[in-house]
Amino acid sequence: MAGEARAVNFRRNELESRSFLVVDDFGDMRSMVKNMLQSMGVQQIDLARNGVEAIRAIENPDNHYQVILCDYNLGPGKNGQQILEEVRHRELIGVGTVFVMITAENTFEMVMGAVEYEPDSYMTKPFTKDLLRSRLEKLIARKKDLEDVERAMTRRDFEGAIRLLDAKIGTRPRNLAQLNKLKGELALRAGDHERAEQVYREVLEGRDLPWARLGLGKVYYASGRYQEAQALFQQLLEQNPRLTAAYDWLARTQQALDALPAAQQTLEQAVSLSPKAILRQRALGELALKNDDLEVAERAFAEAVSLGRHSVYKTPRTYADLARIRVRTRGAKEARKVLQGLQREFPGDTEASLHAAMADSAIAMAQGDEATARARLAEARALYRGMGDDAGAELTLELARTCGALGETERAKELLQQAVRNNHAEEAFLREVGSALGDLGLGIDPEAFISDIRREIIRLNNEGVQLARAGRLDQAVGLFEEAVKRMPGNKVVNLNTARVLIMYMKRHGPDEENLRRVRELLARVKGLDPESQSLRKVHGMLRELLESAA
């Protein structure tokens, strides 16, 4: 009977003052939920019928929704998961917003289909008003309890967030499991593998829980212990054959171990269990393409394109990849149809036009129309130059392949050199560069080619660091600025340049021009890798400099 007393003790005001958005394609259901909320005293309730209306409402800066109740199945167009992905991915809602997914039946498949983002809670229809109220109150209370942690996360201050979590965990609260899960994820994101491993091992001592084992596997993967990771994911899947996230991680691990056919097989299993995840379909397509399995690649890219139509994860590259495969499997006409789709979905997007031009060049080449192929390549090169530093490494690689296919091997080699300079530390990417270089047929050893460039960068870096240590900051700045000019897309070089500039200002005092330059460099790194921990450290250095100067 103790429960009886607690159940009626509702924290009314916590609910009444919140603003709600209800998303459902059935009018009856919308008004039903609205009535329930109104009877709880909620006043601010907006309604949306589909993804387009929902996103429009959430985008409007006047609406700061604190709670979103969204049905999973919304008919044609985006589904609930795609809305969640878009609003979280585009950061249209803060981490403080409660997102509840309403589903028609048990949620297992949906939970498994989610790759990147999970809602705060699932509710199965039908539910009573009492249940809805109780659930919302708990979710709002928990969000409130985690407010400080989430603020730290938004600043990407993961160490700070972990300290806050530790204080909460010390009180042994009811949602201990949730806190531990979050702590493990944060430690992983912060690159603190030791701490993450400790969190997961402690949980596993109490009980063999799949999420904790999955976490431990991620730790192994992140610290390069691929064999251990592979064994763990395989064992986890033996006991939980429906845990699709474990397939994703196993495939990733197998790729790191260069076991590409095995990785493809793993992802095929995951896709057959949960076909709706666009990121997974795309990963499968890319793997199959590397394995030259056109049939699987075509199917996966076609799925990714069709799933992507309503998703924030749609990318021009998927269309281009599909077009390049279609020209081989179904001919030029079908391939060009895919490119028309690309242009329709990304109007006025330079990167999309570049992808389209490169793929179209490949299509023309397959038809034996070399003149068109060259014309489209010239167009692609002009677009690439126009993008400047914004052109990502993938684009550089693809352009090199396209040049290579038309016999412009010297140009291709230069592009590959550029690609290595900008990404000298990304193993998986360098392997792709190596294979593209092999395809050029120049008789160059890819490993030597890559390691020569790497050595040059590492030598440059060391030289700069030594100059800085010796206090010859002027020279260090000059050397790094020279290096940045040659490899503008290289994270390490950009960050080191920012570092020596800050050190310089520490000695000579901050000045406008150098501050502007540091911010420019950091913004570029953020564009390349928003999660970079080194970037956060340099930001910290900059903050310190400004504080000590103030």
Added chain:
Amino acid sequence: MQFADILASLIHDMKNSLGMVINTLEELTGDAVDGDRSRARMVALQHEAKRLNSNLIELLTLYKIENDRISANIEQVNVDEFLEEVVLDNRAVAHSRDIELTWVCDPDLDGYFDEGLVRGVLNNLIGNGLRYTRRRLEVHGEQQGDYLVLSVQDDGDGFPEAMLEAQDHPAAAMDGGSGRTHLGIYFSRLVAGLHREGDRRGYIRLENGGSLGGGCFSLHLP
């Protein structure tokens, strides 16, 4: 399309309609004045609709188990909060039948189980309990040794002797006969069995007595 798949998608559709019926009835009974004669009839309708709904969930889950499309998604769950939600979800119907539905649990008790599956079982047991109890229905959560025990207890006449005996012979429990749904027992046993830890497996138990002196249906989860 296989017959079973058509069935599954039909069940899905039926559940959507039923959801609408149940929620509308909840609104209507909420609006109706106490003592209104039609109110009692609406309440009866609501109760039947809920039973139909939990039977459909059972069918759908059974279909998935049979087709190997499901495995227990074991998570750490605060049992007290979980039981609170289950009771809240059924309280309106219980109340309208003048039955006091409560739960008894240590607020700090944590359990490891698949929330969705166990919720389905408890909803079903409560639905049945409401038909056979007199005044009260209690949902208990407690740790007994290595097992988490969740039970639904009533102050009715208890299970007939034949059912108590049949529980140890799973095949016999599928025979028709007495009013309690045997499908429910079958379903509960399957769900309990999906919960494993090391060599231990979940099971169910039917007893008479319990804290209220009537029937006591318990789910033992490792």
